[in-house]
Each structure stands twice: as structure tokens, then as C-alpha cells.
Amino acid sequence: MEKAGVISGYLDAIEQRLAFDRSLSRHVRQEIEDHLLEAVASDAGGDSAAAERRAVTRFGSPDMIAAQFVAVSVARQTRKTGVAVILVLAATFAAMKARIAWYVMIQWSLADDLKAIGALVGMIDVYAFWLAVIAGTAGCLCAGFGGTPSAIVPSYLRQTRWFLVLSAAAAGALLVSVTADGILTALRLSARWSVAAVVPLVSMACEIACAGILAFHVRAIARRAAAAAG
Amino acid sequence: MLKGHLDMIVLAALSAGPAHGYAVIEEIKRRSGQAFDLPEGTIYPALHRLEQAGLLSSRWVTADSGRKRRVYALTKRGSSALVERRAVWEQFSDAIGGLLGGARPWKKPA
Numbered sequence: 001m002e003k004a005g006v007i008s009g010y011l012d013a014i015e016q017r018l019a020f021d022r023s024l025s026r027h028v029r030q031e032i033e034d035h036l037l038e039a040v041a042s043d044a045g046g047d048s049a050a051a052e053r054r055a056v057t058r059f060g061s062p063d064m065i066a067a068q069f070v071a072v073s074v075a076r077q078t079r080k081t082g083v084a085v086i087l088v089l090a091a092t093f094a095a096m097k098a099r100i101a102w103y104v105m106i107q108w109s110l111a112d113d114l115k116a117i118g119a120l121v122g123m124i125d126v127y128a129f130w131l132a133v134i135a136g137t138a139g140c141l142c143a144g145f146g147g148t149p150s151a152i153v154p155s156y157l158r159q160t161r162w163f164l165v166l167s168a169a170a171a172g173a174l175l176v177s178v179t180a181d182g183i184l185t186a187l188r189l190s191a192r193w194s195v196a197a198v199v200p201l202v203s204m205a206c207e208i209a210c211a212g213i214l215a216f217h218v219r220a221i222a223r224r225a226a227a228a229a230g
Numbered sequence: 231m232l233k234g235h236l237d238m239i240v241l242a243a244l245s246a247g248p249a250h251g252y253a254v255i256e257e258i259k260r261r262s263g264q265a266f267d268l269p270e271g272t273i274y275p276a277l278h279r280l281e282q283a284g285l286l287s288s289r290w291v292t293a294d295s296g297r298k299r300r301v302y303a304l305t306k307r308g309s310s311a312l313v314e315r316r317a318v319w320e321q322f323s324d325a326i327g328g329l330l331g332g333a334r335p336w337k338k339p340a
Contacts, residue, residue, distance in 0.1 A: 027300070031251060031274060034297050038252045039270075060269025068275035076282055148279045150236070 006052040007036050017066035020223040021073050074224045075148035081217040082143055085136040088210040099203040111191040125180035132173035139166030152228045164225050171214045178207045240276050241312040248303035277302055285311050
């Protein structure tokens with residue numbers, strides 16, 4: 001019974017430290033379990049409980065091993081989030097431009113009594129979007145996307161935190177921009193409803209999905225940054 | 231010092247062919263004459279890191295024991311990286327050898 005105890009206790013400890021990334025923790029557990037069981041099978045000592053303790057000792061402390069996997073996970077998520085920032089901002093921009101081009105094409109303008117509020121919301125939309133672009137670009141430049149460090153060192157942790165702050169700012173600003181776009185779209189649709197509304201509705205759905213994707217990635221990098229700091 | 235060269239060591243161990251983590255460690259022990267005494271677990275984050283860098287690829291297979299096993303292999307980029315690192319290491323080793331030997335100065339290759 002001790003066999004299960006020593007090895008599964010060790011695996012639980014590693015899995016718990018990598019709980020922020022379920023896929024990684026599951027794969028790492030499988031991989032390490034295979035290693036430890038093979039090490040026990042190859043041990044010529046005879047006493048299986050002692051063989052397991054030796055295998056676990058040779059493997060290294062769970063804290064140290066998990067910390068190295070955290071570095072791998074942070075680097076991977078930083079890269080993914082960086083790509084997401086660029087793609088999401090580009091897709092949102094394309095959706096906005098497509099909607100505006102559609103309005104021009106079918107000569108769908110705002111009602112006169114809504115023009116003042118439309119101009120104000122439009123201004124918020126533009127500033128918020130460009131703020132998202134600036135924060136997102138700064139975040140990508142700050143991350144640098146160099147190689148994966150073998151461990152979390154203070155300078156890398158600082159860099160990750162800056163990337164997180166800037167990505168979160170980009171996501172927040174994009175959310176404001178998408179909300180403003182939603183208000184503008186609602187203003188137009190409230191005055192006129194036809195089959196032509198499909199285009200603005202689809203473009204809005206794209207923008208909302210983009211904002212959701214970015215928020216999801218920012219949350220993922222925040223969880224990894226927290227694990228790296230801990 | 232060993233830590234700084236871990237990536238090269240792992241790439242070299244995999245130059246013989248695809249292998250899972252345990253076999254990589256055994257290969258390192260065998261080829262180094264048991265000279266390296268590092269925690270075995272440190273190989274796994276290195277394998278993941280090298281895969282992330284595109285120097286290794288991996289696939290899951292089912293071992294004879296019935297357990298799921300991750301097998302790593304050098305990619306084209308990994309093989310090139312190993313050649314480069316080996317050349318750098320040989321230059322470094324020759325230079326240090328010349329310095330410590332003291333007999334004749336090491337000559338930098340053209």
C-alpha cells in the first residue's frame with residue numbers, strides 16, 4: 001500500500017502546484033508517473049517501498065520541479081496571449097470597418113435626434129479602441145517573446161507582470177470600445193429594422209467574441225503570473 | 231555550470247533517436263559515465279521547454295506496460311541547434327584547454 005502512498009502523494013503535490021493549468025498538470029502527472037513507476041521497476045533493491053522513496057528522492061523536490069514547469073507555462077501563455085492581442089485587435093478593427101462600410105453602402109445614417117449622442121459614443125469608441133491598440137502593442141513589446149527561461153527569475157516575473165497589466169488594460173479598453181459600438185448599433189437599429197441589420201449584428205457578434213477571447217487569455221496569464229509569484 | 235548546458239545535453243541524448251523522459255535520463259547517465267548528478271525531474275521541464283522552442287516534437291504512445299508515455303524526438307531545427315551548440319562548446323573547450331594547459335595558445339578558427 002505504501003507504493004501508492006509515496007508515488008501518488010508526490011504526484012498529487014506536483015499536480016496541486018500546477019492546478020492553474022489543468023491540461024499541463026494532467027500531462028505532467030502522467031509523464032512523471034510513468035517515470036517513477038519505471039524507476040521502481042528498474043530498481044534492483046528488492047524492497048519496493050524503499051525503491052519508491054529512492055525514485056522520488058532522485059526525481060527532486062515537487063516544489064522545484066513544479067516551479068520549472070510554471071516557467072514553461074508562463075512563457076507559453078505569454079506567447080498565446082500576445083498572438084491573441086494582435087489577432088483580436090485586427091479582427092475587431094475589420095468588423096468595425098465592415099459595419100461602417102455597410103452603413104455607407106446602404107445609406108443608413110443615424111436619426112437627427114440621435115446624432116449628438118451618437119457623436120459622443122463614437123468618440124468614446126475611437127479613443128477606447130486606440131487605447132487598446134497602444135496598450136496591446138506595448139504589452140507585446142514588453143514581453144519580447146524571447147526564449148523560455150528555465151526558472152522564474154525576478155526580471156522575468158517583472159516582465160510578465162507588465163505584460164499582464166498592459167494586456168488587461170488592452171482588454172478593458174477593448175471592452176469599452178465594443179460596448180460603445182453596441183450602443184451605436186442599437187441606436188441605429190432602434191430607428192430602423194430590416195434584413196440589412198444582419199450585417200451590423202454579425203459584426204457586433206464578432207466584436208463581442210473577440211473581446212471575450214482576449215478576456216479569457218488575460219485571465220489565463222493572470223493565473224500563471226499568480227502561480228509564478230507564489 | 232551543468233544547468234547552463236542542460237538543453238544541449240538533452241538534445242545530444244536525443245540525437246540517438248526518439249525516446250521518453252526516463253530513457254533520455256538513462257542515456258545521459260550512460261554517455262556521461264554517471265558524471266552528472268542532477269535531479270532527474272529537471273529533465274522534464276527542459277523537454278517541455280525545448281518542445282516549445284520547436285527543437286523537439288513529442289507524441290503520446292502506449293508502452294508495453296499499458297501506461298501512456300510521451301516520446302520526444304529532435305526536429306530539424308533541434309538537429310541544427312545541436313550542431314551549432316556542439317561547435318560553440320568545442321571552441322570553448324579548446325580555448326579553456328589551451329588556457330589551463332598553458333603550453334601553446336589556442337588558435338581561434340578562421
